[in-house]
Amino acid sequence: MLQAINLTKKYNDQLALNKLNLTINQGDVFCLLGQNGAGKTTTINLFLGFIAPSTGQALIYGTSVAEDPAVTRKHLAYIPEVVMLYANLTSIENLDFFSRLAGFKYSRKELEKFLTTVGLQQEAFDKRMGGYSKGMRQKVGIAIALAKNADVLLMDEPTSGLDPKATNEFTELVKELGKQGKAIIMATHDIFNAVNVGTRIGIMRRGELVHEMSTENLDANDLQKLYLETI
Amino acid sequence: MKLFNTIFHFEWIQLKRQKTQWISLFVFFIIGCYATYAGHRTIQKQNLVLTKLQQQYNQDHVLTLQKFTDTLTAETKAQAAQAGMAQIINFRMPPLALDHPHALATLSIGQRDVNPYYQKVKSSVNYLDQENVEISNPAQLFAGNFDLAFVLIYLLPLLIITLCYPTYAEEKEQGTYALLSIQASNLTTILNYKLLFRLTVVLGLVLLLNLVGFAVAGQQTVLSLSSAMLWLWLSLAYIAFWFAICYFFLQFKRSSIVTALQLIGAWLFFLILLPSLTNSYISLKHPIPLRASLASYQRHVSEEVWEMKPIVLADSFNRYNPQYNSSINLAKDSTKNGERFIAGYYDLSERKVARFAKHIDQQLVQKNQMAAQLAVINPSIQLQYLFNALAHTGRNDHQNFKQAVSRFQKEWKHHLLRYQLTGTYFTPAELKQLPKFKLENDTNNLSIWMGSLSLWIGTMLFLMLSLMINKKN
Numbered sequence: 001m002l003q004a005i006n007l008t009k010k011y012n013d014q015l016a017l018n019k020l021n022l023t024i025n026q027g028d029v030f031c032l033l034g035q036n037g038a039g040k041t042t043t044i045n046l047f048l049g050f051i052a053p054s055t056g057q058a059l060i061y062g063t064s065v066a067e068d069p070a071v072t073r074k075h076l077a078y079i080p081e082v083v084m085l086y087a088n089l090t091s092i093e094n095l096d097f098f099s100r101l102a103g104f105k106y107s108r109k110e111l112e113k114f115l116t117t118v119g120l121q122q123e124a125f126d127k128r129m130g131g132y133s134k135g136m137r138q139k140v141g142i143a144i145a146l147a148k149n150a151d152v153l154l155m156d157e158p159t160s161g162l163d164p165k166a167t168n169e170f171t172e173l174v175k176e177l178g179k180q181g182k183a184i185i186m187a188t189h190d191i192f193n194a195v196n197v198g199t200r201i202g203i204m205r206r207g208e209l210v211h212e213m214s215t216e217n218l219d220a221n222d223l224q225k226l227y228l229e230t231i
Numbered sequence: 232m233k234l235f236n237t238i239f240h241f242e243w244i245q246l247k248r249q250k251t252q253w254i255s256l257f258v259f260f261i262i263g264c265y266a267t268y269a270g271h272r273t274i275q276k277q278n279l280v281l282t283k284l285q286q287q288y289n290q291d292h293v294l295t296l297q298k299f300t301d302t303l304t305a306e307t308k309a310q311a312a313q314a315g316m317a318q319i320i321n322f323r324m325p326p327l328a329l330d331h332p333h334a335l336a337t338l339s340i341g342q343r344d345v346n347p348y349y350q351k352v353k354s355s356v357n358y359l360d361q362e363n364v365e366i367s368n369p370a371q372l373f374a375g376n377f378d379l380a381f382v383l384i385y386l387l388p389l390l391i392i393t394l395c396y397p398t399y400a401e402e403k404e405q406g407t408y409a410l411l412s413i414q415a416s417n418l419t420t421i422l423n424y425k426l427l428f429r430l431t432v433v434l435g436l437v438l439l440l441n442l443v444g445f446a447v448a449g450q451q452t453v454l455s456l457s458s459a460m461l462w463l464w465l466s467l468a469y470i471a472f473w474f475a476i477c478y479f480f481l482q483f484k485r486s487s488i489v490t491a492l493q494l495i496g497a498w499l500f501f502l503i504l505l506p507s508l509t510n511s512y513i514s515l516k517h518p519i520p521l522r523a524s525l526a527s528y529q530r531h532v533s534e535e536v537w538e539m540k541p542i543v544l545a546d547s548f549n550r551y552n553p554q555y556n557s558s559i560n561l562a563k564d565s566t567k568n569g570e571r572f573i574a575g576y577y578d579l580s581e582r583k584v585a586r587f588a589k590h591i592d593q594q595l596v597q598k599n600q601m602a603a604q605l606a607v608i609n610p611s612i613q614l615q616y617l618f619n620a621l622a623h624t625g626r627n628d629h630q631n632f633k634q635a636v637s638r639f640q641k642e643w644k645h646h647l648l649r650y651q652l653t654g655t656y657f658t659p660a661e662l663k664q665l666p667k668f669k670l671e672n673d674t675n676n677l678s679i680w681m682g683s684l685s686l687w688i689g690t691m692l693f694l695m696l697s698l699m700i701n702k703k704n
Contacts, residue, residue: 048413070416078413084406088248089241100237101414101421128248141410148414 001025001183002047002152006056009042009207016042018207019056024185024200026151029178031194032187034204035231040187042207044154047185048078060152077150081157083141087130091115091140094129099147106147114143119169134161142170146177153177155186159193171197191227195220203230234415238424239431246432252394256436259390263382263440270337270378271447273344278451281329284349291324292662298323299659315656317354317647320665325351326643328636328668333623334454335462338444339380339615341624350636352668354644355577356585379444380618383466384611385502387437388473392494394429395477398422400487419701426481430474437466458621461676465617468686472610475693482700501611509605509612517598520591525584532583539579541565541572548575551582554645558652570651577644599626610689617682623672632670639668 002024009017017039024030032040045051046058049069058065060072085094095111106114115125118139129137138161145153153174159167167190174197178184188194194201195215201223203211210230246252298314301307313319330348399422402408412418445459480493536544545564548571549556564571606612619625646666650657 048409050409050412073413074416076413078409080406080409082406083410085410086241086245086407087405088245093241093244097237097241098410098414101234101411144410144414 001028001061002185003059003062004043004046004056005059007043007046007053007058008055009039009046009051010054015207017046017053020209022202022209022212024183026181026183027178027199029174029184029186029197029199030202031198031200032185032202032204033189033191033194033227034187037206038204038231039207040204041156043204044078044156044185044187047152047154048076049073075151077145077148077153079138079141079145079153079155079158081160082134083137085129085137085140088128090126090128091120091132091136091143092125094140095143095147098144102148104147104149111147114147115140117146118142118173119166135163135166138162139166142173146173151182153182153184153186155184157187157189159188159190167193191224192220195223203227205230234420235424238421239428242425242428246428255390255393256432259382259386260436260440262386263379264443266377266379266382267338267440267444267447270340270376271451273340273376273378274332274337274451277332277343277348281331281349284327284329288324288327295320295323295662296659313656315650315658315662317650317657320657320662321354321647324662324665325353326639326665326668328352328632328639328670330628330632330670332452333458333621333672334448334452335458335618335622336624337448337451337622338378338462339618339622339624340376340378341380341615341619341622342626342629343624344376346629346632348632352636352640352643354640354647356581356637356640379440380615380622382440383437383469384614384618387433387470388498388502388611390436391429391433391470391473391477392491392498394433395426395474395481396491396494397487398426398429398477399481399484400490404487422481426474426478430470433470433474434467437470438463441466457676461621461679462618465614465621465679465683465686468683468690469610469614471690472686472693475690475697479693479697479700482697482704484704501609505609506612509602509609513598513602513605517594517601519598520594522591525588525591528587529580529584532580536576536580536583541567541569541575544575544579545571548578551578552648555648555652570654574648574652596630599630602626607685610686613682613685617679620679620682621676628672631672635668635670639666642666 002022004020004022007017007020007022008015020039020043022030022043032043034040042051046053047060047065049058049065049072052066060075063072065072085091086097089097092108092111092115095114096106099106099111112122112125116122120136120139120143124132124136129140132140138158142158145155155174159170162170171193174184174186178197178199186194186198195218198215201211201213201215201218202209203226211226295314298307298310300311302311328350332343332348336343397404402411402422411421415421441459441463445454445462448454476497477494480490480497483490483493485493542561542565545559549559552574559571563569566572603616606616616625620627643666649655
């Protein structure tokens with residue numbers, strides 16, 4: 001589904017990502033760990049097509065992102081670290097707008113269901129998003145990703161700013177999506193959550209994927225130890 | 232079409248909820264309405280003056296007719312005997328040359344407020360009359376009125392700029408750009424539709440404002456549908472031009488502040504800098520000729536001709552006016568202050584001064600021609616020319632009025648001379664059939680349609696440059 005072949009990104013002389021080779025299949029929830037500047041966001045941005053690789057390829061269903069971003073983006077949904085939406089529109093309207101852009105026209109009931117699924121309080125549905133907290137915006141962002149019904153989800157620290165209850169709900173949601181056969185890449189700093197939600201973990205350092213492992217039989221404490229040794 | 236509807240639907244929702252946008256649109260509308268009212272007041276005042284002049288002329292006509300029959304006293308009896316004398320008629324009821332305003336003059340006053348729009352025509356011409364003196368700063372006075380044309384030409388681009396400058400940058404600055412580009416297959420199309428929505432808002436507002444303008448303009452004079460359509464067409468062309476400029480600068484995808492500054496720069500360039508440069512160039516190339524030399528020459532000619540021998544002056548008159556040869560009377564014509572001497576004096580003086588004045592007029596014509604030619608390179612100034620041409624308030628229209636007055640003055644002079652030289656008097660019946668001034672406007676709508684091409688060429692140029700930059704990116 002997702003494949004990185006010698007994927008490299010340089011900013012002048014600065015190596016942001018160095019020869020990343022990675023394959024993520026249906027049902028995989030791949031959590032990327034690493035310090036700031038390790039290359040997690042660069043990896044996600046390369047798959048999103050926001051930046052072009054210096055060398056190598058990012059493929060989605062065998063199609064090169066750099067060559068045909070319009071095709072590959074149809075398979076993608078994205079949840080950034082800070083979801084920013086139109087402040088003058090309500091959450092329902094934002095969700096409706098972005099869903100329509102993706103080619104889906106949902107009824108009010110269906111839109112409400114998406115928002116309920118991500119845990120947004122019903123009384124907030126018709127309030128303008130200008131007054132929303134970061135966590136509330138994050139939930140609407142997740143709802144937009146769900147409503148797109150994409151096969152691939154790219155998430156850049158999606159739980160940042162969410163309260164523990166919301167983080168837990170989100171974790172369950174991601175697990176469920178993985179079970180539904182979605183391929184998910186999630187950049188995170190939350191080691192315990194990564195073990196909980198991920199099927200595979202990758203630890204990055206200075207643009208390189210140093211470790212890659214399955215979460216089966218992986219203990220959070222062992223992972224933390226390995227992480228601290230790696231960085 | 233689905234995407235188009237989606238963008239328009241949500242842009243409309245967002246617009247509805249943005250108070251500042253509504254305030255700016257409302258303020259612009261109020262300014263436009265006030266400008267229309269200001270134009271209406273100016274033209275209404277001119278119409279009032281023209282009506283009063285006509286009433287006064289009619290009264291003079293009645294009084295002149297009364298003079299024919301008033302024989303109560305010896306004095307009035309003597310006056311009645313001379314009531315039909317050509318010189319008396321010329322003094323008592325000089326005909327009026329009136330330049331009635333076109334309906335659209337309310338919306339584009341042009342130079343109508345500074346140029347004479349009426350004249351009492353006499354049998355002789357004084358080249359130093361106010362009516363015959365050119366205003367010395369026509370370019371500066373060209374857009375000096377706060378009328379609807381001013382609002383459309385100068386203020387509308389500012390409204391377009393405030394609506395358009397953040398079209399691309401706001402998505403990045405508010406953080407929605409990434410999500411937009413992932414959700415939609417063609418981000419450029421979305422942003423173009425957003426710009427198109429703003430264009431629709433501006434079109435709607437300008438249409439509304441123009442309709443208000445037409446309603447007001449139509450109160451005083453009948454406004455033809457073709458003139459109204461042409462006005463709308465010109466407004467549309469200008470809006471398209473400024474949207475093309477906005478589209479061009481948006482292609483650089485700079486921050487909203489930088490884009491706003493670039494667009495304000497474009498506004499300053501087209502509306503302040505370029506007109507100033509072209510005006511300076513025109514003034515250098517064709518300086519305004521001084522009328523002082525004409526005044527001195529006219530005095531000199533007047534004295535010179537007056538000192539001529541009556542028979543020489545009569546000869547000169549007869550040569551240029553053979554139609555009056557039947558009234559030649561050598562005995563009378565050789566005396567000073569005879570009819571032929573007076574007619575010859577004015578005829579020769581006018582011809583001599585006219586030759587001198589023609590040179591000055593030619594310089595002004597050349598200056599005006601150059602100004603009109605240079606206006607083509609600046610859509611903003613070109614639009615002012617076209618609005619004025621449509622409203623018959625421009626320089627050419629004034630020139631046309633002056634020429635018509637000049638032709639009529641000759642007609643009036645010869646009409647009087649026929650009586651004056653033969654010693655016959657007007658009868659009351661003949662006074663009802665005096666020559667009347669007629670003004671035919673030489674501006675045709677086709678030339679205005681053609682003139683609007685320069686606006687569309689400017690639009691196409693900026694769109695093509697935009698596409699080139701887009702491809703490059």
